[in-house]
Amino acid sequence: MTTESRTDSGRYQPGDIESRWRERWERDGLNRVADHVEGRPNRYHVTMFPYPSGDLHVGHWFAMAPSDALARYFRMRGYNVLLPMGFDAFGLPAENAAIKGGAHPRDWTDANIQRMRDQLRAMGATFDWERQVNASDPDYYRWTQWWFLQLFKRNLAYRKDATANWCPSCNTTLANEQVIDGRCERCESEVTQRQMEQWFFRTTEYAEELLANEHLDWPEHVKVMQRNWIGRSEGAEFTMRVQGREDDPRLADGFRVYTTRPDTAFGMTFAVLSPEHALVDAVTTDAQRTDVTAFIERVRRTTEIERLSTEGSLEKRGVFTGSYAVNPFNGEPVPVFLADYVLASYGTGAIMAVPGQDQRDWDFATAYGIPIVRTVQPPEGWEGEAYTGDGPAINSRWLDGLHKAEAIERATSWLEEQGIGARKVQYRLRDWLISRQRYWGAPIPILYCERCGTVPVPEDELPVALPYDVEFQPTGRSPLATSDAFVEAVCPDCEGPARRETDTLDTFMCSSWYFMRYPDPRNADAPVSREAAEAWLPVDQYTGGSEHATMHLLYARFFYKVARDMGLVPGDEPFVRYFAQGQILGPDGRRMSKSRGNVVAPDGQIEKWGADTFRAYLMFLGPWDQGGPYDVDGIVGVYRWLSRVWAVVTDPPSLVDAPEAGRALRVEAHSTLQKVGEDYEAKRFNTAIAAMMELTNALQRLRDHGEADRGAWDEAVRMLILMAAPACPHIAEELWERTGGGYSVHQQAWPEFDAALTVPDTVEIAVQVNGKVRGRIEVAPDAEEAAARDAALADEQVATQVSGRQVVRVVYVPGRLLNFVVK
RNA sequence: GCCGGGGUGGCGAAAUGGCAGACGCAGCGCACUCAAAAUGCGCCGAGCGCAAGCUCGUGUGGGUUCGAGUCCCACCCCCGGUACCA
Numbered sequence: 001m002t003t004e005s006r007t008d009s010g011r012y013q014p015g016d017i018e019s020r021w022r023e024r025w026e027r028d029g030l031n032r033v034a035d036h037v038e039g040r041p042n043r044y045h046v047t048m049f050p051y052p053s054g055d056l057h058v059g060h061w062f063a064m065a066p067s068d069a070l071a072r073y074f075r076m077r078g079y080n081v082l083l084p085m086g087f088d089a090f091g092l093p094a095e096n097a098a099i100k101g102g103a104h105p106r107d108w109t110d111a112n113i114q115r116m117r118d119q120l121r122a123m124g125a126t127f128d129w130e131r132q133v134n135a136s137d138p139d140y141y142r143w144t145q146w147w148f149l150q151l152f153k154r155n156l157a158y159r160k161d162a163t164a165n166w167c168p169s170c171n172t173t174l175a176n177e178q179v180i181d182g183r184c185e186r187c188e189s190e191v192t193q194r195q196m197e198q199w200f201f202r203t204t205e206y207a208e209e210l211l212a213n214e215h216l217d218w219p220e221h222v223k224v225m226q227r228n229w230i231g232r233s234e235g236a237e238f239t240m241r242v243q244g245r246e247d248d249p250r251l252a253d254g255f256r257v258y259t260t261r262p263d264t265a266f267g268m269t270f271a272v273l274s275p276e277h278a279l280v281d282a283v284t285t286d287a288q289r290t291d292v293t294a295f296i297e298r299v300r301r302t303t304e305i306e307r308l309s310t311e312g313s314l315e316k317r318g319v320f321t322g323s324y325a326v327n328p329f330n331g332e333p334v335p336v337f338l339a340d341y342v343l344a345s346y347g348t349g350a351i352m353a354v355p356g357q358d359q360r361d362w363d364f365a366t367a368y369g370i371p372i373v374r375t376v377q378p379p380e381g382w383e384g385e386a387y388t389g390d391g392p393a394i395n396s397r398w399l400d401g402l403h404k405a406e407a408i409e410r411a412t413s414w415l416e417e418q419g420i421g422a423r424k425v426q427y428r429l430r431d432w433l434i435s436r437q438r439y440w441g442a443p444i445p446i447l448y449c450e451r452c453g454t455v456p457v458p459e460d461e462l463p464v465a466l467p468y469d470v471e472f473q474p475t476g477r478s479p480l481a482t483s484d485a486f487v488e489a490v491c492p493d494c495e496g497p498a499r500r501e502t503d504t505l506d507t508f509m510c511s512s513w514y515f516m517r518y519p520d521p522r523n524a525d526a527p528v529s530r531e532a533a534e535a536w537l538p539v540d541q542y543t544g545g546s547e548h549a550t551m552h553l554l555y556a557r558f559f560y561k562v563a564r565d566m567g568l569v570p571g572d573e574p575f576v577r578y579f580a581q582g583q584i585l586g587p588d589g590r591r592m593s594k595s596r597g598n599v600v601a602p603d604g605q606i607e608k609w610g611a612d613t614f615r616a617y618l619m620f621l622g623p624w625d626q627g628g629p630y631d632v633d634g635i636v637g638v639y640r641w642l643s644r645v646w647a648v649v650t651d652p653p654s655l656v657d658a659p660e661a662g663r664a665l666r667v668e669a670h671s672t673l674q675k676v677g678e679d680y681e682a683k684r685f686n687t688a689i690a691a692m693m694e695l696t697n698a699l700q701r702l703r704d705h706g707e708a709d710r711g712a713w714d715e716a717v718r719m720l721i722l723m724a725a726p727a728c729p730h731i732a733e734e735l736w737e738r739t740g741g742g743y744s745v746h747q748q749a750w751p752e753f754d755a756a757l758t759v760p761d762t763v764e765i766a767v768q769v770n771g772k773v774r775g776r777i778e779v780a781p782d783a784e785e786a787a788a789r790d791a792a793l794a795d796e797q798v799a800t801q802v803s804g805r806q807v808v809r810v811v812y813v814p815g816r817l818l819n820f821v822v823k
Numbered sequence: 824g825c826c827g828g829g830g831u832g833g834c835g836a837a838a839u840g841g842c843a844g845a846c847g848c849a850g851c852g853c854a855c856u857c858a859a860a861a862u863g864c865g866c867c868g869a870g871c872g873c874a875a876g877c878u879c880g881u882g883u884g885g886g887u888u889c890g891a892g893u894c895c896c897a898c899c900c901c902c903g904g905u906a907c908c909a
Contacts, residue, residue: 177907222827225826507908507909621835621847626836629835631834634834634847635848643862686836687846690837704864816842819841821889
């Protein structure tokens with residue numbers, strides 16, 4: 001503050017200052033780690049890279065603007081912070097656009113990336129664009145293919161039959177999203193399931209390690225979701241013979257069932273195979289074949305969610321095969337059914353059904369008139385149906401009277417002694433299907449040689465380039481199969497003719513390792529050098545939507561563990577900390593979409609209010625992890641705040657030397673500084689900005705008062721600008737310069753608060769009688785209970801309420817309240 | 824269905840088991856203005872009351888506690904994920 005008189009420096013005009021400072025920061029490379037100070041610790045922040053869908057969306061800003069504020073805050077805290085950005089550029093929308101007759105996916109994607117980069121610049125974020133990655137760039141997907149080869153080499157990639165949604169009319173596979181109520185979104189034909197040979201990664205190999213996530217500094221609910229997704233269960237697997245059918249070679253060994261409750265096996269009254277089970281044909285008798293075939297046809301048109309639902313009746317959701325299997329525990333025959341609620345992908349694809357102890361089995365048995373035998377005693381007065389609790393075993397011969405844990409142990413041991421079964425840990429987690437019958441993805445680097453079979457493409461021949469000219473219109477084959485130039489190849493082993501794999505890799509593969517690429521984005525010899533990996537990995541702070549809680553975040557963890565086993569990266573986990581930001585909705589509270597007409601374009605908001613206001617508003621409108629509707633009317637409040645900041649800084653009151661009078665402002669400034677620091681640290685941007693608003697309002701009151709203590713005023717203004725800098729970088733830079741701070745505010749250290757100045761002289765506390773507030777008193781924050789009690793009883797209201805009654809207890813919480821409990 | 828999250832004024836929200844509604848939007852009143860905008864000041868959960876004040880109030884129903892938005896039990900509604908949207 002250099003002037004005593006009130007000069008009018010003009011009103012806050014964000015348009016003038018924002019572009020000027022952005023250009024200067026870019027010119028100076030303020031965001032490039034290489035230019036930062038030596039000797040500072042590195043800190044690596046990553047925000048999930050966007051899919052280049054077209055225009056930048058408010059949702060992108062909601063994810064990225066607070067991320068930038070956080071990175072800036074940690075720079076002020078003395079770290080070299082790397083904050084990169086890239087594009088998850090392979091995927092379905094680009095291909096759909098091409099099929100609908102739009103541009104080629106390559107051109108469409110590149111144009112979108114260019115546009116979104118330009119739009120992102122307006123945020124004033126410190127993304128290091130020199131490290132940008134583009135997953136559809138051959139220099140990137142070459143390494144995505146390299147990863148596939150490494151997993152193949154380590155026996156973590158294999159082929160097996162799997163089903164895919166198939167539209168018989170469009171002649172193409174469909175993503176789940178393209179299936180609406182069992183029909184193709186384009187032509188509305190009924191979608192069926194089609195079996196084809198596809199590539200998988202053995203994620204289940206790492207199930208146990210992925211399950212162990214307790215130690216991660218992640219939101220608890222995300223860790224719980226992952227553990228439930230992996231779904232470890234301990235149980236037993238055993239063989240059931242098919243009565244009278246042992247002469248059929250397919251049934252000579254019977255079939256295997258998996259159960260977590262072998263102790264309830266005496267209550268088995270039927271057995272169920274999944275409709276996709278390999279032995280369905282064998283167990284089906286001629287008399288039942290028509291019904292069974294019709295049932296399987298129906299199941300092929302049902303989604304998995306519908307199949308697993310326990311809602312409604314199970315009638316017509318199963319069919320009798322005509323065969324009987326033998327319960328090995330008591331030698332009794334039980335009918336074998338098919339039912340849609342048994343999935344081929346879990347366990348052995350077959351179960352023993354115990355309706356007394358399983359609700360879905362109960363419902364099924366009721367619908368099909370199958371007997372129900374309880375083998376666990378429900379508690380007294382039990383009125384429910386299936387009972388899954390821990391009661392003593394009944395109707396179970398040698399298990400009777402035993403409780404769950406011991407009964408399971410005995411039953412399992414018995415299976416092992418008999419040589420018909422064994423204990424088995426089972427996961428709900430399935431291996432990762434990575435084959436896609438699509439064009440816009442990285443080709444799977446595999447060759448099929450007539451003589452040598454399945455041959456991996458040699459690493460030095462990568463990338464297997466995606467050809468530009470192919471047929472996108474569905475032909476019933478993968479688009480790459482329509483390009484002879486692509487398909488026809490030479491076997492690297494025998495130099496004979498070979499055909500290339502024509503499926504492409506799931507785009508989740510691109511996003512499973514991109515954060516390993518930013519530290520060393522132009523490396524032509526490895527996805528990342530050991531040196532760059534040591535410098536930056538693992539990621540210190542990862543942010544992105546919680547919709548990725550199970551799939552992307554698990555795939556990335558899987559990849560990182562494989563990378564670790566290969567000696568590529570330090571540590572065991574890719575993301576030390578993870579923050580799940582919420583989703584921003586349209587003003588009507590629904591997800592923004594063009595068809596609903598509720599999309600708010602960031603560009604318009606910036607034009608109207610400036611980037612700082614828009615950034616701060618997104619941080620202010622609610623807790624970051626919650627998201628919520630974007631209210632176009634609310635943003636003016638943040639604009640008014642920044643205008644007030646501008647006004648108090650550029651047009652201060654008369655400054656005099658009056659330290660006594662300045663103490664109140666100093667307490668306000670230091671308390672705010674403490675709170676804002678804690679809030680930034682915890683990503684509570686909404687309350688951080690609210691606190692800065694309060695400090696600004698206090699400054700404004702002093703300004704209207706016409707006079708303030710010079711020392712307190714200058715300190716408060718300086719602190720306010722520094723606190724605002726991470727959230728509102730442009731105005732902070734401008735005001736920092738105008739108040740003589742120099743360049744750049746973004747290279748300043750975060751100020752330290754004085755703890756002695758965060759405590760006010762007196763506080764107002766509530767006085768309650770029997771828990772109801774009857775008065776308020778002004779006391780020192782650390783006042784003794786006796787002093788507080790005296791002050792409270794001096795209050796007329798309180799005295800009236802207490803007099804004539806017996807005080808049985810007094811509860812005193814210093815600085816908060818005093819409660820008289822009276823009779 | 825299953826897994827996870829959420830429900831507080833007209834609206835977005837705040838609140839280590841301790842004064843519910845900070846901060847902001849909208850609204851109402853006032854000042855400035857020829858007027859409007861902008862800005863500043865005041866009011867702003869509901870009901871009752873001239874007032875002092877009283878009663879009720881955090882999705883619903885119950886419980887624990889001197890004290891519950893917060894902890895426990897049961898339920899209702901909304902959102903995300905559910906393995907080929909990313």
